[in-house]
Every structure is written in C-alpha cells, then in structure tokens.
Amino acid sequence: MPKGRYRILVLGGGSIGTRHARNILGMGVGDVTVFEPDEERRATVKRLLDVQAIADEDEAFAVSKPDIVFVCSPTALHVPQALRAVETGAHVFIEKPLSNTMDGVAELREKTMQKQRVVMVGCNMRFHPGPSAVRELLTEESIGIPLASRISDGGYLPLWRPQQDYRKSYSASPTQGGAILDCIHEIDLALWYFGPGAVVGSCVLPATSIGLDTDGLAEMLIKHTSGVLSSVQVNFIQHDFRRSCHVIGTEGSLAWDIARGTVERIGRNGVALEVRQQAWNWETNHMYLDELKHFFHAVERQTLPFGSLEEATQALAIALAVRHHP
Template identity: 30%
Template sequence: MSEPITTAVVGIGDISAVHLAAIAGNPRVRLVGVCDVDPERAAQASERLGVPGFTDHQSLFDALHPQVVHVTTPHHQHVPVALDAIEAGVHVLTEKPVGHTVAEAEELAERARTASVKVGLVLQNRYNPTSVAVRDALASGVLGPIAGGRASVWWSRPAPYYAAAPWRGRWSEGGGGALINQAIHTLDLLLWFVGDPVTVRGKAANLADDTIEVEDNATIVIDHEGGPRTVFFATNSHHTNAAVELEITGRDGTLTLAAGELRLTDADGTRMLATDAQADGARSYWGLGHALLIDDFYARLDDPEPFWLTPDVGLGALRVLRTTYAQSGLLPDGTPL
C-alpha cells in the first residue's frame, strides 16, 4: 500500500469542519497539521485532532512540508495563503470565493496556470446529482434553444452569525455579504448551466441588518452569450434556510430544481430526473458535495492535467457579484473590483 497523502488545514472556522471530516474519511489521506491565526483556536484544534498546531501558515509549510493544504480561512486570506503554498510546492484546495476581490483572484488564477502543483477551488454544488443531471439534460438538447432561467437563495443569517465571526460583515475581510459568502454557489451554477455573462445589471443592499457593513439582499439580471437572460435573487433576511430554487427554460421544455429535486417538463409531461441526498444536522442545506469534491481532488492528484475546478473557473461568478456591488455603490472608496 502506498504512503498516505499528507495534508494540512489552514483556517479553523466553521467550514473547516467539513474539510476535516472529509480528510478523516479518506483512507488515502493523513492530516499532519492545522493552523489558525487565533492561538487558542489553533491550540484547541491541535489537541482535538492530535496534530501540531500553528498560528502562521508559512511556519507550518516549513516545519511539516505537507503535500496538500486546504485553505479555509476568511476570504481576504485565501489568495495570500494559496500563493505561499504554491511557492512552497504544496498542492492547494481553497474554499470559495477564489479571492475577495477580482484583482486578487486574477493574480491567483494567473499564478496557478503555470504552477507545478494543483490548485483547486471548492465549488461543491457542481457535484450535486441534480447539477450533474442538469448538465446532462442540457448537453442532450432536450430543452432545445435556451430562452433563459432564474435562481434564488432564501437563507437566514441573523446578527449572532456575524457576531461570532465579525469578518463576515466587513468589506475589507469578507469582500461582501450574501452574494459572495452564501449565494455564490448558486450563481456559479447558473453561469455553468446557461453560459458566460455578456451584460450584468444588479442591485445589492443592506435592508435588514444594521450591525454589518455588507449586503444582505441582491437581485441581478444577466444576459448570457447567445441571448438567454437569467434573473438571480439572494437574501440572508429570510426567517430560515430554504432549499435553493433554480429553473431553466428552453423552446421544448423546462428544468426545475426545488426542494432538492430536479424535474423536466416537456411535451411528454413532467418527470423527475434526479434528487440530492440530504445531509444531517443544522447545516443540512449545505448538502454533501464537499466530501465528493475533496475525494475527487485527491483522486486526481497524480493526473498530469490541472484539477477541473481551477481558480479561473471561479472568476465568472466573482466578477458578476463584484460588478453588482460596484453598480450599487457599495464598494468603499478606493476598493478594487
């Protein structure tokens, strides 16, 4: 049996739990270290997981030389940590967004294109059975020419959510709110399904939570290559976390995703194409895509080709949402797109 792949996790916040669980569940992978800028959090994770803990990611790279690093930090730290990992010869799997500004994301994307290591981006909803089924249906031509579509994210992020991790509510660290932190996954799917945007017209605002700087509601109209138009809505002001809804309509039929079920309606009636398995617990609406993506990243580590979800893949949704922020007058003076 070959030696396990050594890996480390930088950033021990909420999302790291999903990564750590996937690592623990993969017999080909061995966790060798953790890092967080908060000394207490780093120490607690070190004790709990039985591996060395660090407060500086470069020190971790120098001491442990992991083969892979998972970047699960606040958004503004994604690119600096990833760039340092590439320089150290460490494969990178970074959480979304690829960067908290387009300029930083483009820097990482450019570096990743010529890197000797793999650089992957976590867009786990592309692994959902319903997402795969949408892509298959579109490839089959069952809908005919696409006219347009819609998608919506109705979630809840009350004040305690931001109080627990204040960076989430700040432009300088989060890079935005509902769009960049929660709805970016659904926005990514919409672009993946319908195509690259040609024009973007959006409006984002903070309507319900005056304890944060960033937006909690947004509406975007996107005209795509070839003519389709989609409308996207996201809110963090709902009373609960509802299932994502998405619809794509063509000349010959409509695909509808609701409550984790994908249905096709055409001249033959309505039939179910796929369902998404539901996770357990308070964050069940996150789905199960993380583990599938992480396992796939490790399975492809020895492939000569880049991992299919590169930083370049994440630029589309990031440009759309940051453009919406700019159009809404939300970006602080001097902040790059």
C-alpha cells in the same frame, strides 16, 4: 477513492476548514496539519481532530512541508496564501469565493501555469445531486435550447452558525462578506450551466434588517455568451430557507427545489415528463466528500478540476460588478 498519502496543510480552523480536515482524515489520503491563529479555535481543532494545530503560518509551512494546501481562511487571505502555497510547489484547494478583489488573481493564475500545479476553488453545490442533475439534463438537451433561467438562494444569516455570533463572522464583513460573495454558488451554477457571461443589470439591498453594514440581498441579470439570460437572486436576510432553479427551454423546462429534493423535467404541455428524486439517505457531507475525491483525482492525474481558476475568476468578476454597481 484517491490513492497516495500526502502532507496536507489546512489554513484556517473554522467550520469549513475543520470539515475538510475531518473528511481528509476519514478518507485516509494524508497527514493533516492545521494553521489557526485563534487560540480557542486551535484548541478545538486539536480536541476534535487530534492533529497538530499551529499558531504561526510560517511555522505551519515549515513543519508540514505540504504537498497540498487547503485555503480555508478569511476571504482577503485566499489569494496571498494560495500564491505562497503554489510557489512552494503545493497543489491548492481554495474555499469559495476566490477572493474579495481581483488583486493578485492574474499573478496566481500565471504562477499556477508556470508551476503546473492543480488549483481548485471549491464550489460544493456542483456536487449536490440537484444542480448536478440539472447540468446533466441540460447537457443531454432534454429541454431543447435553453433560453433563460431563474436561480435563487435565500436564508437567515443569524441561524447559519449557531455556535458563533453572526455579527462577528466573515459573512458580516463589509469588505470580505455580504450575501453576494457568501452566496456566490448561485453565480457559479449559472456559469456552469450556461457558460461565461456578464452582468447587464443589478440591484443590491443592505443587510440593515439584521444590523449589518454589508449587502444583504442582490438581484442580478447575467447575459451569457451562449445567449441565455439568467436572473439570480441571493440573500441572507429572509427568515425561511429556500433554494431553487428554473430553466426555460425551447422544448420544456427544468425545475429544482432543494426542500423537495427533486429535479423535474416538464414538457410542452406542462406535464412532468421526468422527476429525479434525491436519494433518501443523502447527507450534506456527501457533496463535500465527492468534492474532495474529485480534487484528489485531479491532483493525481494533473487534470483541470471543476471550479478551475478561470471559472472562479469569472464568477468573482460578476460578483464584484454587482457589489460595485451604483
């Protein structure tokens, strides 16, 4: 458990901002103030969390005097708000994606180094037992040299947040949302597993089947500098939820399926040599708690966290390359 008691400002009182604020309070690591301009959301935050919720951003910074800022606002505000936080001397946790454009990203990276602040971009799937097991097995070279991977995530946006009209969500925004930015986890996992890479091919389909003017499905090929070829598909227009990863290596393969809760290591003869089963009592919030613990430890030790600005910038560059592909 991280030590210390911090003054923490959460920018954004939506579902993810509320989750982080609740978890921070439960961990007992700091006093929380929430900035939320929407009156209804602000009232909900006060009712659920019993914290100070402020409608004006300037006032929120002035009142909270934050040591740490959590940026959980609409995507277009991530970099400007993170810059402001770093300039005040705060450490920063930014919800994924880093941004919807490269504007200001280089300045944020420069300011972060100048101020020697810890900035982490949250990609919670790195703390899920499935992807973390895949990463561990790859590090152990359990399937020899990795050659290629297939990483996919698909679901149905109208069912994601039942309490909200999906057509009014940030996910539906042609500029800030879309499946590519919303499902950037899979791009991040590919880079986490195999290192930096570049898009060598892609195709995007619109989300017209659910009435949206944004990208609904994207297929991309990423060639990593390590030599691995990753095929990644993300979408939020399919009616069933599926998420999986398959890695081909010179000595076998790895297969993760979120529905089954298993990671299999398959040998040359096609037989499963090892099966890692997700704990029966594992809950979704556990990965968010582990993510927070990792961030607070990085702050205490002034170390580079998972989801560094450099890594998040690489993932964003790939996402934007796919979005802007003709």
